[in-house]
Amino acid sequence: MPLLAEDVVPPGTLATMPQPALPADGLTLRPWRAEDRPAVVAAYADPAIQQWHCRTMNDDEAAAWLSAWPSRWRAESGAGWAVTDGEEVVGQVSLRTLDLPAGLAEVSYWVLPSRRGLRIAPRALAALTAWSFGSLGLHRIELRHSVSNPNSCRVATLAGYAPEGVQRGGCMHPDGWHDMHLHARLDTDP
Structure with missing residues (x-):
């Protein structure tokens, strides 16, 4: 059955372009590399990242996670970047889900514990958002976080993501169901 609305971003758009490195107000977002595995293992050993991202990773799992990003890019199902300060990986930001025909994505991010409090996440998120609208052509980007995670709410606000409401029981975390803020x-938007 034909749709009456045109695709916002035609399928094949992302797969035909190389994944760019993006400047982010003193940081760089770059595609993940196999040698980033120690930073990913360290990140997912952090109790806060485990709590909010609901996972941990050993060395082999981190290697598989890193190697999956290029195929997700080609499949147009997601796109992930290492957030770097010089050559050091300090965090991650991703379009964790993508629906190109609808012009829609959902973002995720984390910052290594030693680099928190430096506004790394909002700078990375702002850069990814600008590229997603300006170069990729998305129309809407969503961000969900637990209502028990005020730091993520602050990141969303600093990056210009307006609050839209609460999804009751929206995500299972290690300690049970959490209501989720939707931004x-x-x-x-300006």
């Missing part, structure tokens, strides 16, 4: 940006 979003539109390509028409």
Whole structure:
């Protein structure tokens, strides 16, 4: 059955472009590399990242996670970047889900414990958002976080993601069901 609305971003758009490195207000977002594995293992050993991302990773799992990003890019199902300060990986930001025809994505991010408090996440998120609207052509990007995670709420606000409401029982975390704040940006937002 044909759709009456045109695709916002035609399928094949992402797969045909190389994944760019993006400047992010003193940081760089770059595609993940196999040699980033120690930083990923360290990140997922952090109790806060485990709590909010609901996972841990050993060395082999981190290697598989890193090697999956290029195929997700080609499949247009997601896109992930290492957030770097010089050559050091300090965090991650990703379009964890993508729906190109709808012009929609959901973002995720984390910052290594030693680098928290330096506004790394909002700078990385702002850079990814600008690229996603300006170069990729998305219309809407959503961000969800537990209502028990005020730091993530602060990141969303600093990056210009307006609060839209609460999803009751929206995500299972290690300690049970959490209500989730929903934030979003539109390509028409200032």
